[in-house]
Every structure is written in structure tokens, then in C-alpha cells.
Amino acid sequence: MMIRHKSLWQLGFCILFLVFFTACGYQDTVRPSIEKRLAVLDSTRLTQPEESLFELDSLLQNNQDLSDLERALLLFNKGEALYLNDKYPEAFNTHLEGYTLFVELKDKYNQGRSLITLSGAALHMGDIETSQKYALQALELAQLIGDKRMEGKAYNQLFKLHFGLKDYDKALAYVQLTDSLYSQEADTTSIISIKSNKASVYLKLKEYNKALASYSEAMTLSQTKRDPKTLVSVLNNIGYTYMEAKEYESAEKFLRGAITLNKNIKAINAAPYKGLGNLFLLKAEKDSAKVNFNKALSIYKATKNTKEEIDVRDKLIALSIMSGDYTKALNHQIVRDSLRKDLNKLEKDRLLNFANVNYEVKRKETEIKHQKEINRRNTWLLISTVTLFILLLIITAFYSYNTRLRAANRASKLEQRLLRVQMNPHFIFNTLAAIQNITLEGNPIKSSNYIAKFSKLIRQNFDYVRKESIPLDKEIEMISNYIETQQLRFNKAFTYSVAMEGIDDPSGIQVPPMLLQPFVENAIEYGLKEKKEGGELRLKIERNRNELSFVISDNGVGRSAKAKDEKITEELHATSIFKERLKMRKKGEEKTFVIKDLYDKDNKPAGTKVFFKLKI
Template identity: 55%
Template sequence: MYHLLNLPRFIVVLVIFVTLNSCQKNTEVRPVFENRLLKIDSISYADPKKAIKGIDSLIAGTEDMNMAENALALFYKGEDYYKNDQYFDAIQVHKRTYELFNQLGDQYNKGRCLITLSAAHIHLKDYEIAQEYVLEALHIAQLIQNTRLEAKANNQLFRLHYILKDYKKALGYIQKSDSLFIGSVDTTSVIAVKGNIATIYVQLKDYNRALKYFSEALALSQNSKDARTVVSLLNNIGYTYIEAGDYESAEKFLRGSVKLNKSINTINASPYKGLGNLYLLLKETDAAKRNYQEALKIYELKENHKEVIEIRDKLISIYIILGDYHKALAEQVARDSIQKMVNIKEKEQLLSFANVKYEVKEQASELIHQKQINRTNRLLFVSAIVSLVLLLIALGFFFYNMRLRSAHKASELEQRLLRAQMNPHFIFNTLAAIQNITLEGNPIKSSNYIAKFSKLIRQNFDYVRKEKIGLNKEMEMIINYIETQKLRFNDKFSYTIDIAPEIDSHKIMVPPMLLQPFVENSIEYGLKHKEGKGNLNVQVSKESRSLKFVIEDDGVGRSVMARQIKISEDLHATDIFKERLKRRGKGEEKSFEIEDLFDSSGVPAGTRVIFKLQVL
């Protein structure tokens, strides 16, 4: 009887014991599981994609995985996404792991998640969000008195302020991190901190201190026999010596980096890039070209598009200097193709991130609607929603088709505009003029015009795809274009740019490349054929709520040129210009007029173009 009465109590105790035991196991990571994770993580730096697949296989193959193990596996997966530059995926995974570690009460790993979230948002240029995450991580670190986590948070704050070019604050944070690592056995982190301090001093142009910290980091990495870190530091020291103007020392360290890379069978493009920069400064163009080409092969292999674009820019300049304009043009085409691909990829990533945010908000909205449905007539509500959705879908298809037609028309207009702006005769004549200056033995003048011409080409390709740019950028491009034309015609004309003082050109936005066709007409069909030196004047003034543009020259005039050659309106992009104004829907095309100018004797004395934009 006694045993029967105590049986329920025994069952209750047993249930409590089993529950507590299962809860305890739910917060513990089994050593076998952790060892398998660490083994997968060991390959993450070399091949993060393979590491992600390994973690997914581990999660799928572990049937009795508890919450702590799931959180840790997801944490490593988020880290691998970050290492593979998949920042949107890293953010989503780490938000989930943050919640899991929060439920487990694991403050340390919460802080680690926050630091990676901050780093990912820095890459996406969401600096305010990045700062919020890292400050929360710093608070957690100080709360649990974890020196390592606090040092990493300070290091992240250094990165943020370094990117924002607030070098004094960045130096303060990294020095704080350095003080927290004093006496630490974590040599890898100490080396990284010292390298970051050196980087700050490079930016502050205090090269002696920069080299001091790089040398300390190098000594530590050599003691730890970390060859990859040694390579990176040798490369950084080489770059610092370039900045300091000690080219002999720079070459020594960069070649040492290349040699060590080969000895450990590692592919690294940075030393070749550094040597390319060095030889370009020394005007050893062939050596610079060889090293840049080596760097380009590696960056293309690693799909580092940002560096590929930078290296191709350098090769374009070298080929122009060498007079190999066909290769320069080929490099420019390849460079622009990669830039276009990068822009598309960035847009797709932004769209993906926006969709994820939308899905999260949509889920929350559905929960609210569900409660409302329970209080009202469900059938009527659902019918109304279905009707609305169908209407929205119909409207969506309608507007989508309209946008497609508009985008197609805009694309055609963009291509026509670019063809009109980048006249092949102008390009090759300018290159020939630059070549003549080079042959005359004036490298400084030649280099200046190469820079202007390269910038002009870049501006044409960049601005043609934009709907609006600042008035200051439009005028900069016009000045660059006129200067390039002056080179072609050996200063046959002078020019003035007159912007009314009450106009803030940095704040006013205008459609890009509106002025260039008319400036080109003034030069090609007016000033070019004038006997003696001519004048070109561009005026921008404020008139009511509009900007008034006037392009005037004192050339031979349209009437004279009409007798010599047939001037096609299409050739000079006038019809493109009018169409662009019409697409703005403000009636600005009505303000466009061309005046023929005559002197007191009735002889043609130039041309004046006038139009207005409603941008104020």
C-alpha cells in the first residue's frame, strides 16, 4: 500500500529529472559534434563554399542535434557566408543564431554574432546599422568582462571609423584593442591589431611608426611560423615604402612576398600589383605591365572584380603611354563589361535583401490580419482580399508592361546618345594628338592629357546610364571635353564658363550630357573653320524657377557651313536632345532655339544655342 501511494510521487520526480537532464543536454555541445564542426571550419578560409556544404551535410545528417549544436553550426555557416562575400546571407543566418544564443543565454556567442553582423553591414555601406550592432557587442563584452570580445568590438569600431576616414577615432579604438591584448596568447589577433595600427599611421603619413608596427607584427608572425601572414605583412611593408618614396626597399619586400608565396604554393596577387605600381612610378612601363598582368590573372581566377577593374584601369593607361591604342581600347571594353556585371550583381543583391525584409514584414502583417479575420465575416473578408489582389495583379501587369516599353525606349535613347557623344573621329584624333605630344618629348603634358581623355571616356560611360547628375559634374565634363578639343586644334580657340553666383551647382540636378552636342557643333562647324583664334562661351543663369543655358561661339556660322557641307540634325544629336526634353514632360523643348549671329555688316559671325530646364 505504501509503495502504491508513493508511485505518483516517484513518477513526478522521474519526469522532473528527465526534463532537467534533457534541458541540460539541450544547452551543451557534444565534443564529437564540435570536433566535426572545427574540422569543417579548418577549410573555410581556403574554400568557404565547400565549408558551407559541409555544415549543411552535418546538420542534415545529425538527427538528434540540440539547440546549442544547431546554433553553433549556423554560426559557423554565417561566418563562411561572410568569408565568401555573401553578406546578405550572412546577415540572415546571424540574425537567427543571435536569437538562438539569446534563448540559450550565451552572451559571448551573441557578441560574436553582433560583430559579424556589423562587419557585413559595413560591406553593404549600412554604417549606422553597423555601428548599432558593434556597440551592442561592446556592451555585452564589458558586461561579461570578456577581454577578447571587447578587443574585437574595438577592432570593429576601428574598421568603421577607418572607412569613414575618421582616422583619429579609428586610432583610438585600435589602440584600446591593442592594450586589451597585452600579454595575450592569441598571437593571430595581436598581429592583426598591430597591422591595423600600422595602416592608420600610413594614412596619417607617419611612415616610421607604420613600419615600426608592421615590423613588430612581422616578428610575431615569423615566430608563429604563419607563412600566409608573413606574406601579407611583407606586402604591406612594401606598399608603405612606396608611399614613403623608398622604392628600393619597396621592391625588396614585394619580391620577398612573391618568393615566399611560391615557396608555400600560395596564389596571391597583391605583391604583383604592388610591383606594378612601383614600376609605373619608376616609368618602367614594360615591367609594370608584366606584373599587372600577373596580378590580373590571379584576381580573375578568384573573381575579385573590384581589383580586376582597378588593374585594367592601370593597363589602359600603360597601353596609351606605349601607343598601343587597340589594346587600350580592348582593355577598356573588358573593364566596362566587368563593371556592368558588378553593377547588375549589386542590384540583384539589394533586391534580394529587400525581398527578405518584405517577407518578414509580410509575415507579421499576416498575423495581424489573421486576428481580424477571426473577428469578422471570414468569407466576405477573403472575397474582398481576393478581388483586391486580382485588381492589383492586373494593375501590376499593366504598369509592368508600361515600364518595359519605357525602359526599352530609354535604352535605345541611351545608345543613340552614347554613339553621338563618343564620336570615333574625335577619339582617334585626340589619341593622335596625344601621340604627337609624346613624340615631342613632353611626358608631363602627355600624361595630363591622357588623364583628361581617360576621365572624359569614363564620364561618358558612367553618366549616360544615369537619369540625373549634379550641375557641377556636368560642367566638369564639359570643361574636360573642351580642354581635350583644345589639344586637338592646338589652342585654336579660347573659352569661358560663366555660372551665375546665386546658383549652387552642387545641389542642382540636371540630365547628363545635355551641353556637349552643342559645344561640339560650335567647335567642329564654327570655330574650326574660322581664320584666327575664336571664342566659345557657355553661360548658366537663373530665370524665375528655371536654369537658362546659352552656348555661343564667334565662328563662321551655320549659313557658311551649310554651303560647304550638309549638316544633318541627327548627326549633331539635336533630335536626341529634343526627345530627352520631351520625355521629362515639362515642356522644356519649347524653350530650345538656335540663333545665327551676324556682325554690323551682315556677315555671319557665329551661332547661339539657348534652352531652359525646370530644375529649381
């Protein structure tokens, strides 16, 4: 019954949990419609950046019922789209707003993802200290939640940071850690990038053989993956490595290989042409250098890559001066200065925009915090009201079931007491001793029969004590088995009979198990045991409509005399247990229970009779 008590507590807590979930769950769920849009935007933010940003802004501004998690995920995706399109200040502020929400939601996985992009954006803006802080926080979170992929990304971010600071030893250490984490992954693109990063460090350290070895691994993976764009980048890098090692023939071969592959896949890529321009410049082949620099320049102009265009024009200025073409050098100088001026202005505008966006973010943060405070108070009010209601329900349920639980608990204890009474150790030892004597007398068949009866009796006791009721014929079978086992102990010094009246089918009548055995045992132990012969034990069961009458009588020495000799208590007779069992049925049957002492014509004790009724 203690299990039922515990189950009720569990039920109450489950209900309470469901209420909490209903009251607050909207704060951290994502609706299928939003989830579907995020999945589509994730695949289009690179190919259609403007459209993706427009839709993300629309979702953020036109949905007032967004949950905190939905808003945070939308901000994360917007920040990623801005970052991938080189809008680093806007990406930084957007990610910072999303990160704040993830912290409140205790979503450590998305906190880590946001921190990595925040670190990258800060690095692009030249804020080294902030970049390092966020990268280390992401690393700590990744290790805390055991996300190896995120840990690798954090190490990779630290690599970029130290590589930019020209701290190549630390950069190498971090990229090797990244490599060790990703070596077991199936993400070939990331592994190629890591191998290339490692090669870049070796190149800066002038360890050309190691750099070429890492680039070769990247090239093999690119060929296996059949990714021509990545392979072009790797070939170009190998060309630059050979150039640094002053192996110009090999450098030219790989750079031309990159150009050929670009043509095959119809890709526009200026890097190999710029590489060849630098190569020919080193070899003092000015015309070839100029041709390749001009090809690179036309591509950079078309793709509006201002920084690279400035760098190439610097080289063309030098070549024009070397060739004595000062007019050409001046033209390149004018264009380059104009580009530099525009680039500086763009950088200033970007910083100004960053400040404006930062101010706007702070303002929105204040508004959101205020609204959240209002929502929080309303939520706690709702939770308190519902919790009080649930507690009242639980108290009412406990009150309603309290009587039943106590009764069930008493029944459990009664079962244990009943089993102890039924399986009296004295009876068991005496029975086993009697079976041993039969065995020693050389009668194995008889002893085997009694062992079978005794084992069946024990099994019946254990089986029936756990049941609320059993068929009447099973009760009679068990009590007969018990009496016959007792007859063995006393060498059949008494006989017994079982009579039934008004009962056509005893198997169809249910009665509480083991009701009769305590009184049969008393009759034998305290009445018939003292008689050497002529003892009689009678059991009579009579049905009268919906009642069963039970009479257990014997012609032994009588209960009163034996009680005086041995001070037998009511508890020893199991009478109290019997009455409690009847009381628990709540049918008033305990009131019919009578124990009557029998006397002969000389008024001497002549046995005992037990009477009670059961309602069926």
C-alpha cells in the first residue's frame, strides 16, 4: 500500500509539472511553421543573402507572439547571414542579442554556436581581446556539454586569432588540436580546411616540406570528394608554397593547374593569375607578370574585391615604373588612391553604423527586459494560482483516499501476521520430525505422500495469502490437507469430517483465504492433542441465501481448562487477526463471530465450538 501512496504523490507532481509546462512552456518552443522557414533560410542565406535577410527581418518584426527560443533562433540565423556576407558589425550585434536570449533559456549548445560567430566577427573588426574572450567561452561550453565539433570550431577560431597576430607557434598548436578532433568526423570539407590552415602555418614558419605534406592531404581529400572549387584553392596554395620555397617550376605547374581547372568548371578565380604574376615578377619576367596581373585585376574589378584590386594595382605600378611607362604607373596610382579613399570611407561608415546599431540594440534590449519583467510577473501569478489549485486537488485526493490507503496498509500487515500464524515454526518442525520417523520406519511411499501433502500445504499458504478471495472448494482442499498433515503428527489420534449443506457448486463461491485454519489449529493443539483416542474434529458449512455459516467443533479437553494451564491469549489463537480481516470487509461479519465452550452432562469441558457467518 505504500506503493499506492507513493504513486499518488507521483501523480500529483506529474500534474503540477504539466501545469508548469503549460504556463511557461511557450517560452522555449519552436512552432513547426517557424522551424520550416528556418530550414529553408539556412540553405539560401549564401545564395540569396538579401532575400534571406529581408525575410528574417520580416519574421522578427511582424510576429509579436514569438517565443524566446524562436526569437533567439531567428536572430542567430540573421547574424549568420550577415556574417557570411561580410557585414561584421551588424552580425556582431545581432548575435549578441540572440546570445543573451540563449543564456536566459539555458541553451548551452546555441550559446556556444553564437559565441564562435561573435569571436569571428570581433576578429574581423580588429577587436582581438573580445574575439579571444568569446572563443575561450565557446571552448569552455563545448567541453562542458561534450560537443567535439563545437570544440573544434572554438580551437579553429583561436587558430585564426593567433595566426593574425603572427603568433605561429600557438596557431599551430590550436590547428593541431582542431585536426585531432575532426580526424574522426565525416565532414570532409572541414578536414580539408583544417589541413590547409595547418599548411599555412608551416608556410609562415618556412617549414615547406610539412606545408606541402598538409596541402597534399587536402588535395587528396578534395579529389576524393570531387570538389573542384576546393581543389582549385588547394592547388593555388601549393603553388604559392613552392613559390616561397623558390621552386618556381613546380609553383608554375600548380598555378597553371588551378587556372585550367577553373576553366573546366567555368569558375572565375583571380588568385592563380595573381600568383603567376608574383611568380614572374620574382623571375624578372615583367611582360608575363604584367599579363597575369592584368587578368587578376579584371576579375577583382568585376567582383568588386577592392582590397585585392589595390594590392594588384600596387604591383602594376611597380612594373610600369620598371618598364619606364610612367603614364601607366600614374593612372594606376590615381585609381589606387581613389580606391583606398573609398575603402577608408567605407570602413568609417561601417564603424559609425556599428555604433548606431549598437545603440539600437541596447534600446531594444531595455524594452525587451521591461516587457519580460511584466511577462515574468504575470507568469508567476498564473503559476501561483494554478499551483494552489493543484495543491488543493492533491490534498482533496489524499483526504478522499486516506481511509482506503490506511485500510490497505493494515491489510498488508495482516497478511504478514497471518502468514506467520499459518506457518507456525513449531508445526513445521513437528511435521518434519513425523515425516522423518516414517522414513526411518522404512515406509518410503507413505513418507513420500506426506512430503507431497506438506509441500502442497506450504505452497498453498504462500499462494493464497496474497489473494483477497479464493473459491470455497480451494479453501476446503487446503484445510483438509492441513488436517491430514496434523493427523500424521498425532498418529491419527483423531478423525475429521467436512459437511456442506445448501451448496451445489463450492467452486462458484468466493471466500477470504485461510479463515478456517487458525480455529482448526486451536482445536487440534488445545483440545484434541490431549486425547489419546476418539478425538473428533467437525467442520460444517451451510448456505442460507446470501450467507455462509461456518461451524468448527471438537470434542477435546476444552478451551477453558487449557487456557488456565498455558495462559493462552486471544492473540495466540489468532482471533484478533481473524476479526480484523472481517472488519476490513465492512459487512458486519465480525459481529457474528462466537467461541463457545462445550460441556458434558456432568458439566465438565467437552470441547469447543466456533461459529461465524460470511456474506456472499
